[in-house]
Amino acid sequence: MWEKCQSLQNDLVALRRRFHQIPELGEDLPETQALLCAELDKMGIPYKRNTLDSGVVALIEGGKSGKVVALRADMDGLPIAEATGLPFASRHEGRMHACGHDTHITMLLGAAKVLNENKADLKGTVKLIFQTAEETCTGSQIMLKEGVMENPHVDAVFGMHIGTIIDPSIAAGTVIVTPGCCMASYDHFVLRVTGKGCHGSTPEKGVDPIVVASNIVLALEEIVAREVPSTKAAVVTIGRIHGGIAYNAIPGEVEIEGTTRALEEDVRQYLGKRIGEIAAGIAKSYRAECAYEMIWGAPPVVNDEEMAKLAAGAAAKVLGESGVITSIPAPNMGGEDFAFYLRERPGAFMFLSSSNHEKHTDGPHHNPHFDVDEDVFWKGSAVFVSIVEDYLGK
Missing domain, CATH: 3.40.630.10 (Zn peptidases)
Incomplete structure (x- = not known):
């Protein structure tokens, strides 16, 4: 046929x-x-x-x-x-x-x-x-x-x-x-880091969400490198960062978007859990806040x-x-x-x-x-x- x-x-x-x-x-x-x-x-x-x-x-x-x-x-x-x-x-x-x-x-x-x-x-x-x-x-x-x-x-x-x-x-x-x-699997996450905006000449008067976001991005890279067994494939990728309106001003908010990939469901869930925990912990240590949204895609x-x-x-x-x-x-x-x-x-x-x-x-x-x-x-x-x-x- x-x-x-x-x-x-x-x-x-x-x-x-x-x-x-x-x-x-x-x-x-x-x-x-x-x-x-x-x-x-x-x-x-x-x-x-x-x-x-x-x-x-x-x-x-x-x-x-x-x-x-x-x-x-x-x-x-x-x-x-x-x-x-x-x-x-x-x-x-x-x-x-x-x-x-x-x-x-x-x-x-x-x-x-x-x-x-x-x-x-x-x-x-x-x-x-x-x-x-x-x-x-x-x-x-x-x-x-x-x-x-x-x-x-x-x-x-x-x-x-x-x-x-x-x-x-x-x-x-x-x-x-x-x-x-x-x-x-493929999933999509969004992190919204909220600080306190101020003029770039007086950073001590604000809470810089760009610095916070930068530390979050670097820390998220360590999940796969140091927390997922090397025998298990996983990916955490940051694809978008947006924040700021002027070169000489500290903004009030920065948004980070990325994706995770995994071949096993338990690894997939672990990535989702740790992204939220790490982002919240870093934000708190810098006197900022971080809202976390995981938009679950497909297994x-x-x-x-x-x-x-x-x-x-x-x-x-x-x-x-x-x-x-x-x-x-x-x-x-x-x-x-x-x-x-x-x-x-x-x-x-x-x-x-x-x-x-x-x-x-x-x-x-x-x-x-x-x-x-x-x-x-x-x-x-x-x-x-x-x-x-x-x-x-x-």
Whole structure:
């Protein structure tokens, strides 16, 4: 069945370019949803729109009863001004599909077309999940609130991410799927240091929040260096500091923002706890105050061993054994809200390389110049179809 995906390649490229032109942010994706639903209508696949966001869930019922397998694609873009110069570049100023979500929608629709046309041969049901807000880590949680894992009850779930996430040296068209943890947790913290503003010539009359913030930043670096075992991966990164309005004045407040990453939940929770404790302690020692907010994102992405093995075997049918990687030196420290689905059901999250130096598609994600090798689209669709064939049986 998966072999039929190759004939869709040109259609997939054209469809991806349409999605690429209309990037939208967060949970409200009206144009994206409209185009998606129009394509599902063309195929005659029934679907349901979410009530809480622009997510869509479609259903393909096989000719015989059996298990239910879910396939997921995310749909949101990023607040980045596109600089690719592509003829089909974003029409929405300041917004861009800089992480490949436009291709995820496209590849899942390609798989849907083939599966729907051959549904009489399927022993079970395929649930297609098109979610919003992966970038803000709320889309999968909204899907779960909407009951995506029930009616009918989902038995396994699979997802795929295109690009250069694992290693830009991996050839385009290669699938990477590993058992166990494959991506880190990702969380966002905000520290607001409050001191007492005064003129720069008389610092003794105030409480300098810039000095306090500087000491907090240095101290937070020591959590990973001195408190987390060296055998456990963890990251604490400060990405933004803001404070002050004049070169010769001490401000009243400084804001610090950063992110944490971990491969284990206990390490993740420990980082969150210690950031707050250290910041509060340092602020107090300088006669300042520090408000702490941890905006919890997604837990680590942990693949079920059996489902990862099944996905690897299904991908090998499409790409050959040399086209599938099942072991990498270490999990990726990026995050993905697909983790919430894997907390509910066994499944696997895969990566499809689109790295091609000659086509300039080996650059980083979340970048104004991000692009993908369009030649791999049919392979992504085919891997999804092959997984369904192997999981449900025929």
